[in-house]
Amino acid sequence: MAKKLLFLTGKLAEPSLRNVLKSMGEIDFDYQIHQLGVSVAALMTDKMIARRLKPEHIGDCTEIMVPGRCRGDLEALSQQLGLPVSRGPEEVKDLPLYFGHARKEPDLSRYDVNIFAEIVDAPERDVEGILERARYYRDNGADVIDIGCLPQEQFPHLEDAIVALHDEGFKVSVDSLELADLKRAGNAGADFLLSLTEETYHLAEEVDSIPILVPAESGSLASLERVMELMDKINRPWIADPILDPIHFGLTNSIVRYHELRRKYPDAPMMMGVGNLTELTDADTSGINAMLFGIISELGVTNVLATEVSPHARRAIKEADIARRMMFAAREDSSLPRDFTSDLLVAHERRPFPDSADDIAELASNIKDPNYRIKIAEQGIHMFNRDGLMLDTDPFAFYPQLQLKEGDTGHAFYLGVELARAQVAWQMGKRYNQDEELEWGCALTQVAEDLTEQTAEGTTITTGRKCGTAE
Numbered sequence: 001m002a003k004k005l006l007f008l009t010g011k012l013a014e015p016s017l018r019n020v021l022k023s024m025g026e027i028d029f030d031y032q033i034h035q036l037g038v039s040v041a042a043l044m045t046d047k048m049i050a051r052r053l054k055p056e057h058i059g060d061c062t063e064i065m066v067p068g069r070c071r072g073d074l075e076a077l078s079q080q081l082g083l084p085v086s087r088g089p090e091e092v093k094d095l096p097l098y099f100g101h102a103r104k105e106p107d108l109s110r111y112d113v114n115i116f117a118e119i120v121d122a123p124e125r126d127v128e129g130i131l132e133r134a135r136y137y138r139d140n141g142a143d144v145i146d147i148g149c150l151p152q153e154q155f156p157h158l159e160d161a162i163v164a165l166h167d168e169g170f171k172v173s174v175d176s177l178e179l180a181d182l183k184r185a186g187n188a189g190a191d192f193l194l195s196l197t198e199e200t201y202h203l204a205e206e207v208d209s210i211p212i213l214v215p216a217e218s219g220s221l222a223s224l225e226r227v228m229e230l231m232d233k234i235n236r237p238w239i240a241d242p243i244l245d246p247i248h249f250g251l252t253n254s255i256v257r258y259h260e261l262r263r264k265y266p267d268a269p270m271m272m273g274v275g276n277l278t279e280l281t282d283a284d285t286s287g288i289n290a291m292l293f294g295i296i297s298e299l300g301v302t303n304v305l306a307t308e309v310s311p312h313a314r315r316a317i318k319e320a321d322i323a324r325r326m327m328f329a330a331r332e333d334s335s336l337p338r339d340f341t342s343d344l345l346v347a348h349e350r351r352p353f354p355d356s357a358d359d360i361a362e363l364a365s366n367i368k369d370p371n372y373r374i375k376i377a378e379q380g381i382h383m384f385n386r387d388g389l390m391l392d393t394d395p396f397a398f399y400p401q402l403q404l405k406e407g408d409t410g411h412a413f414y415l416g417v418e419l420a421r422a423q424v425a426w427q428m429g430k431r432y433n434q435d436e437e438l439e440w441g442c443a444l445t446q447v448a449e450d451l452t453e454q455t456a457e458g459t460t461i462t463t464g465r466k467c468g469t470a471e
Contacts, residue, residue, distance in 0.1 A: 004030040355377055
């Protein structure tokens, strides 16, 4: 008789579980899935399973598998149900590995959100400066380069900038509060104009550019709907932007506006400008982008305006690119946005301490040489060699206990660097591996790209250089 597994799961994880099992292809067991009536699978307990699982749910299954985070005594549960009950992996996506299959790599090549990256100080740059910034944005994922005009500031080379960007294959939008600037941009061939209202929409009849429509009155969804209807009457394409407001200046109401507009117009092309949160909130932009792109994905917003003005927002375009890909993949997979990429986990890590204190102690007991090894666990920094195991949270506390040869400055320097890395990793909840750089997601990637190939007196500066264990 073939083995038949009963997978117990929760409401949120059920679609993902089905997709993962289906993706495994040929397997040596039959299975069925039962959703136990709990939203989060990790909240299951042995007692809950015993109460809710009925004989008709089990049927002809020969074994029961519960989620890895399920709590309780599974041995007692097995005796009570008369079937073996085992824990699967903590993450649904690790099921292929659990059953000896190679895990399918997530596909992050697809997205359905266009990123408009704004050059906010375009009038103050010459054409080559605008092109340089545009290339940087394109390299970080931008689909459209937005030329930002400044109030009361002359922009004589606006047309030249549009032509130069088009010559290099860029799509171009122009953002201005002045109708005259937008008219110049439209006549020069700009692909998009930000922004027109019910009072200025008539410009769309004079140029071929696609307008981004905004309310003429702040916060007025009715005003936005009126200009959408006016554009439909003249049979011209448009994109609607209800405007995302900053925190404490209408954020919640503005999100409600987006939701209401999508409810009333299911197919309306929409834009969201995320800079009012990434720029105007003292918080890591990677998390803000992740949250906003989750909302964007749920609402079907297909265009985003992003900026990199504030120093803390200097990775915002790259983060937006990662977030849109991650949310697309999660939505297509009917799963939570987890385990698709760690590039937005800049400050922390989901599983920072793979080794327990007991694991490290066992490893230390088998070391037979004087070389120092360094590992971290929840308790702190573990440093050990054949002479013993030390534990502390302060690198300076190790120094009096180190048995270094007099004058061995290279070894001392090496251990200082590694202990500093270990301390940062332990404090921040990052994964630490001796002799390797700490991982900082997309932030580290960009820093490396910025520094690599720089030269100082003819010497190339390269990041990420590894140092072997010193004796």
